[in-house]
Amino acid sequence: xxxxxxxxxxxxxxxxxxxxxxxxxxxxxxxxxxxxxxxxxxxxxxxxxxxxxxxxxxxxxxxxxxxxxxxxxxxxxxxxxxxxxxxxxxxxxxxxxxxxxxxxxxxxxxxxxxxxxxxxxxxxxxxxxxxxxxxxxxxxxxx
Amino acid sequence: xxxxxxxxxxxxxxxxxxxxxxxxxxxxxxxxxxxxxxxxxxxxxxxxxxxxxxxxxxxxxxxxxxxx
Numbered sequence: 564x565x566x567x568x569x570x571x572x573x574x575x576x577x578x579x580x581x582x583x584x585x586x587x588x589x590x591x592x593x594x595x596x597x598x599x600x601x602x603x604x605x606x607x608x609x610x611x612x613x614x615x616x617x618x619x620x621x622x623x624x625x626x627x628x629x630x631x632x633x634x635x636x637x638x639x640x641x642x643x644x645x646x647x648x649x650x651x652x653x654x655x656x657x658x659x660x661x662x663x664x665x666x667x668x669x670x671x672x673x674x675x676x677x678x679x680x681x682x683x684x685x686x687x688x689x690x691x692x693x694x695x696x697x698x699x700x701x702x703x704x705x706x
Numbered sequence: 707x708x709x710x711x712x713x714x715x716x717x718x719x720x721x722x723x724x725x726x727x728x729x730x731x732x733x734x735x736x737x738x739x740x741x742x743x744x745x746x747x748x749x750x751x752x753x754x755x756x757x758x759x760x761x762x763x764x765x766x767x768x769x770x771x772x773x774x
Contacts, residue, residue, distance in 0.1 A: 640726075645747050646735040 567639045568629070575625050582618035585611045663691065708767040712740040714758050729753045 592607040628634045641647060666688050674681035715725050722740075726733045729750060738744035746754065746766070755762045 640730055640732060643730070644732045644735055645750060646738060646744050647732065649744075 564636070564639055567642070568635065571625055571629055571635070571638075575622055575629065578618045578622040578625065582615055582622060585615040585618065589615065659691075659695065663688065666691075707745050708742055708769070709739065709746075710765055710767070711736070711754065714760075714765065715740075718758070725757070728757050 588611045589608060592604060592611060596604055596607070628638050666684055670681055670684035670688060673684060711725075715722070720728075722733050722736045726736045729736075730753070731750065735744065739746055751762045751766060754765055758765060
């Protein structure tokens with residue numbers, strides 16, 4: 564339980580750091596890239612603002628948990644519950660398979676309309692496959 | 707895999723939440739265990755056996771399963 568508390572404290576610090584980084588990126592998007600086209604600036608700003616909001620929410624939520632022993636115990640049980648862990652693993656596995664199928668289908672179909680979009684999706688598929696393969700090799704050696 | 711968790715729990719007048727707290731799992735896990743929808747890991751089976759002061763074989767009923 565103490566190890567979990569320390570892990571949560573490190574996580575809160577990480578959320579604060581990442582939130583601060585995204586805040587800096589907001590300023591950079593507005594000041595440095597003010598001459599960029601609307602879409603690029605809008606995408607960057609929207610993504611940074613959204614991410615900042617999410618990390619701020621996670622920071623406040625976890626900080627509140629650290630102050631309350633009962634909430635900390637509940638979160639510890641939720642996080643380490645073996646059924647929840649099994650559900651998360653199955654969800655990730657199924658999501659990956661379905662996402663890859665959809666990406667491949669969209670990549671092929673978009674090839675009839677836009678080469679750029681098709682090539683971009685193809686690159687995404689390759690990156691995801693390489694990451695998955697690397698993770699598989701890593702865990703096979705580790706376990 | 708079938709088990710006697712619900713029967714043993716009710717026999718000792720323990721609620722699902724109390725059993726969940728004792729085994730450090732969520733109440734949903736206890737519900738799924740009792741319904742046979744989820745198979746406990748060795749660690750959880752051992753904790754349950756210690757809680758009820760019985761052996762794992764007395765709580766969990768091993769039938770002829772293909773996985774075994």
